Amino acid sequence: MSHSEIEKQVADLAQALVFVDWTDLDALEDVPTKFGDLAAMLREAGHESEAEHCGRAAAVAGQLLAEAVSSSAGQEFLTRTLDALQACLSGDCACEDAGWPEAAAPEPSGTEPEALTAEAEAEAEPASLVDDGIMAEFLARQADVMDDIEKELLAIESGESTGDSEGIKRFLHTLKGESALLDLSDVADLCHAVEDMIQADGIPAQIDCLLDVKDWFIATFRHLRDEGPAPAPLAEMIALVEASVAPVEPAEPAAAAVNEAVPEDYPVVDYAGTNVLEGDLDLVQDFIEEAVEHLDASEAHLLAIESDPKETEALNAVFRGFHTIKGLAGFIEMEHIKDLAHKAENLLDMARRDELELVGNNMDLVFESVDMMKRLVEGLAGAMGGDGKLVTEAGLPSLMARLVGATSTEAPVAAAAPAPEPEPVVPAGPAPTSGFIPLGNMQTKKKAPAAAVPPKPAPEQKATAKANAPAKMKEAMRVDAERLDHLIETIGELVIAESMVSQSPEIQTATLSVKLAKDLDHLDKICRELQEIGMSLRMVPVRPVFQKMARLVRDLAKKQNRQVEFVMSGEDTELDKNVVDKIGDPLVHMVRNSVDHGIEPDPAERVKLGKPERGRVELRALHKGGNICIEIEDDGRGLNKDAIMAKAISRGLLREGEAISDRDLFMLIFEPGFSTAREVTDISGRGVGMDVVRRNIEELRGTVDITSEPGKGSVFSIKLPLTLAIIEGMVIMVGEEHYIIPTLSVVRLIRPNREDVTHVFDKGEMLAFEGTHLPLFRLSQLFDVEGAACEPHEAMVVVVEEEGRRLGLVADQLIGQQSIVIKSLGESVQGTDGVAGGAIMSDGNVALILDVAGLLRVAHSTDTTIDMPPSRGLERSAATLDDEIEAVVVEDTPDTEEIIVAVDPETSPDAVEV
Amino acid sequence: MAVETPVARTAQEGKFLSFVLGAEEYGLEILKVQEINGMMGITRVPRTPEYVRGVINLRGRVIPIVSLRQKFKMPAVADSEKTCIIVVQVSYQDTELTMGIIVDEVSEVLNIRADQIEPAPAFGGGMDETSHITGMGKLEDKVVILLDIDTVLNGEEIEAVVQSTN
Incomplete structure (x- = not known):
């Protein structure tokens, strides 16, 4: 390396530094490397002390980049170094008095420069080969990288990110290389170990360990900068890392030692980010449908087993379900689902062979497996609908570990004593001494019996199977909706x-x-x-929804330590699929209320009242007069009338001392906001989410009713139409147009007498009906129909009711009553106020179905012209009303008829002629 | 020069169904057209915009019918035997809607090449007026106004109707 070349390099650098913008960090990016190069060149050329100064400059430049020193201080340091270098090299003065900047001279933030120099010397002493400039730059860079890594790891853990595992692997690999170069063998070794671990397990399973490793790296780097104490010895970290991998390696004492308390997460196949769209979509779709079916069935069977552990046929059915899922999952290469199914199957198989009993923790494990499997399948379905990437299910590894734990620790016990203990394993899983049975062993252990015992043929057992066992399977066919x-x-x-x-x-x-x-x-x-x-x-049976409720009751009772018996009947009752899909939510709320608040928490309280210790919640579905009735009954405390009354009064819904029927009082709990009030729920114990219940049910065109008796329990009845597609309707005619009024809303059809209709000045017409006056609306006016009969007594009035409010509608004539198939009017005209939909009449024309609630809204709104887009009917009807304002009703002797006279305000404002 | 508004697409060459409305001839992309029906009984739907003539029963489905004349604020004329309902598929937001449009007369299916399509003219400030015109098809003997039916029937009025109902 010639002297002139070095000189040229220095000159270049000096020039570059003059022009550079010192606050622009990007522009300074290669400055540390340039100084580093320069130092190397100098050292090569034998200028040891210059090289050292240059190295320091490189370090400062590195810190400058990492914003560890202020830019002005760094700038001064670097320029002075270059000045001195130039002076040295040009031979103007000796190296020593070239005017090197003092190490402490550029007073940067904090103690950085001293630390840096000290560190540079410290590193330079034992490993003189390591360029301290490069080291400084390396260390400065790591701080940012570590932050990124941590963020990424946490994102993976929370499931936000599907895991940029490649990024983390790349980082580790680079770090390994760099640290080896810098003689940081500790770091390099650990990187290597971690790489091995990730290779074996995937990142999601090892987040904790990786975070520990990251912390260790930070401590080490800080120590290298002399800012912190020495980190934990490397051996400890390596042990930790290896311990995490232990379950797949032959049982290792270290592993058990490290993880004795918590069951270590089972290493799950790394499926995060797997693109399901790459596979055969039809197969996956089929798998999802079938899996959901099996899982739903399994849940029902498990509940049966729980109530009667002798239900061998149900157990077999659950086993078969998991077995099928396992096979299918393997077929579509969903390894994580296959694994879970396999583990669950193992547990079930042991139960089948009486090696363990499906009670307590084991039962919970199976339920959890079903839940997890559902989530995994949902995730798969979600991925199919989305970008095709699978997301990590956080609980999977620990569940798998517990499943393995349950099967592995149970095995020896069961083998030794054929009658297993009723309450076997605590959730802690494997006993510390036994450790983990390696996967390989377990599989072989399980395979043999599984192969030896083929699935029992169901038909033979049918005879002995109980009535509620799924004995007969109706043949079904899946059809595209x-x-x-x-x-x-x-x-x-x-x-x-x-x-x-x-x-x-x-x-x-x-x-x-x-x-x-x-x-x-x-x-x-x-x-x-x-x-x-x-x-x-x-039409589909309500069974799946009911089964969900059974599960809900079980979980709730368990959580709250209450004894609750759940009985359901009529689960084969069929309802429109849309209704079944939507009834779930309200049922959840109501069933939860029954268990939560209805059933007494203390069995003693129940015994005192002469009720059995075990609470009872019953869910029934039955036909009732063309409707479906779903009832939820509990034998708990019943609604607390006083509390509801007090609450209603405090909220201004009732006046003090106002008489109200029990039924109306109970209905108050559906009032929005009423339900969430703590006071009521605590005392009377009802009402959470009840307004949601009512709204959902009304959406289904159903009604809710409550009967309750204090101390005996309550019954919630939901009445639903069989289908959303058909209503009973009354066909009426207005002018030439046909309209349909839902029969449910019709109170009465009348042909009013003349004297029943009165005109209220500037308000419209009123109809005397059963001692009250109802607002009377002419459909012909509301809807701007021409050629309609003009007087109510010549036509007929349909009295309709919705939400307790009544209204008279004037129509020309009644055509008849019939079942109406509801058709949507299409998005653009759908939901027009007053119109609920359309129906095709027998002549092929479309008739409109009136929306009584909407009509009431229109009728009751003070100014119907507001909030409405400009529309024919409205403008005209508003205009007609305006005309009527100028009309005066003249009533004379009883035998004269009401006469409306249009008054021209301009000519004769007061004159009224009869 | 034509002003490209964000909604208006430029017409691509291909087949167009041409129809008459008043004195002009218009063109619709043939792929948007489902079928053509003669006039039939339309059930009026009250409280809808003026140009929504009502709904019809299209073989069991109820679809809304829009009068293109009224939509374009042209004077109404009595229905004649040439009056037709063109059933079109409109993309509205993310869904496909089936709607009918009433036109004076359906003429023919035209094959319009790219070099016969000129950009929609801009009438000064009336940019909105031309936003649903994707181009002008210049044929030997006539000029056909090419419509983007999606924007015609997706005007803010329909939007308003949908909004007001939700």
Whole structure:
């Protein structure tokens, strides 16, 4: 390395530093390296002391980058070093008095420079080969990197990130290389060990350990900068790292020693980030559907087993479910699901062979496995719908570990004593002494019996199976929901087409041959049948929802340490799928209320009242007059009337001393805000989320009712329509238009007498009805229909009611009552106020279904023109009302009729003529 | 020069269904068209915008019908035997809606090449007026106004109707 080359390098650097913007860190990026290079060149050229100064400059530059020193101090240090270098090299003066900047001279933030120099010397002494500049830069850089790593690890743990495992691996690998270069063998060794661990386990399973390692790195680097005490000895860390990997390696004493208290997370196959979209989507879809079915069934079976542990057939069924899932998961390469299914299967298999009993903790484990499996399958479904990336399920490793623990520790006990203890394992899992049975061993151990005992043929057991055992399986076929809807739609069309033909005037008037008349009748009958079948296609039993409730009661009772018996009946009752899907939420709230607040927490209290210790919650579904009734009954305390009353009065819903029926009083708990009040829930114990219940049920066009008796319990009844697609409707005619009013809302049809209708000045018309006055609305005005009858007494009035409010609607005539298939009007006109939907009439035309609640809203709003987009009907009806304001009702002798006279305000403001 | 508004797409060459509305001829991308029906009984829906003529029963489905004349604020005319309902698929937000549009007369299916398409003209400040025009198809004997039916039927009015109902 020639002298001139070094000189040139120094000059270049000096020049670069003159022009550089010292606050722009990016621009300074390569400055430390340049100083480092320079130092190396100097050392090579034999200028030892210059090289050392240069190294210091590199270190300062590195700190400058890491913002460890202020930019002005760093700038001064670097320029002075360069000045001195130039002076030295040009031979102007001796190296010693070239005017090197004092190490402490650039007073940066804190003690950095001393530390730095000291560190540089310290490192330089034992390992003179290590360039202290590079080291300083390395250390400065690590601080940021460590922060990033920590952030990433935490993100992986919380499941936010699918884990940039590659990034972390890259980091470790780089760190290993760099630290080896810098003679930091401790760091390099640890990196190596951690790399091994990640290779074996994947990152998600080892977050804790990785965080420890990261902390150790930070401590080490801090120590290298002389800022902190020496970190824990390397051996300890390595042991920790290796211990975490232990479960897959032959049992190692160290592993057990480190993890004796907590069951170490089972190493789960690294599935985070696996792209499911790469596989065969149809297969995955099928898997999801089938798995969900199996899991739901398993849950039911498990509940059966819990109530009667002798339910061997149910146990077999659960086992088969997991077995199928295992097979399918393996097929679509979902290793984590397969593993979990396998572990659960192991546990179940032992239970099947009476090696352990499915009670207490073991039962919980199986339930947890079902839950976890559900979550995994949901995750899979979510990934299919989303970007295809699987996300980590946090609880999986620990669950797997506990499953393994349960099977491995149970095995010897069971083998030694065929009658296992009723309450075997505490959640802590394996006893410290036994450690983990290596996976390999366990598999072989399990495989043999599993292979030896083929799944028992179900039919033979059928005879002995209990009545509630799933003895008969109805054959079912999975059909695409869209295709089904299409079929139902087409059936609807056929029915309409048929009625259009048979009702057509030509056929009606013609004299038909007997045969044709008969054939037409036959066609009519088939169409009707077809329509009924079509409707039943969407009907599904409420069983799955009920089963969820059974599970909910079990979990709640367990959590609160109450004894609750759950009975359900009528779970085969069929409801429209949409209704079944939506009924779940309100049921959860109500069942939770029954268990939480209804059943007395203290069994003694129950015994005192002469009730059995065990509380009872019953869920029933039954048909009641064309509707489905779902009832939730508990034999608990019942609603506390006084508390509700007090609360209602304090909220201003009731006046002091106001008489109210029990039913109306109970209904108050559905008031929004009423339910969440602590006072009531604590005393009477009812009402959490009750307004949600009511809203959901009303959405389904259903009603809720409560009966309750103090000390005996309460019954919540939900009444629901069989289907959302059909309503009973009354067809009316206004002018030329047909409208349908839901029969449920109709109170009465009347043809009013003239004197029943009174005009209220500038308010519209009123109808005297059963001693009260109802607002009277003319549909022809509201909807701007032409050619309608003008006077109510010439037409008819439909009295409708919704939410306790009544209203009279003037229509021309009643056509009849029929079942109406509700059709959506399409997004753009859907939800128009006053119109609930459309229906196709037998002549093929569309009739509108009136939305009584919406009409009431329109009728009761003080100014109907506000909040509405400009629309024909409204503008006109508002205009008509305006006209009426200028009309005066003149009432005279009893025999004169009411006469409305339009008054022209300009000509004769006061003149009224009769 | 045509001002490109964010909503208006530029017409691509291809097949267009042309129809008459007043004195002009308009074109719709053929892929948007589901079918063409003669006039049929329309059930009025009250309290909807003026240009929503009502709903019809399209083989068991209830679909809304929009009068394009009223939508474009052209004088209304009595329905004739040439009046047609073109059933179109409109993308609204993320969903596909089926809607009918009433036009005076359906003429033919045109094949319009890219070099025959000129950008929509800008009428000064009336940028909104042309936002649903994707281009002008210049054929030998006539000019066809190419419509982006999505934006025609997705105007803020429909938006307003949907909004007011939710």
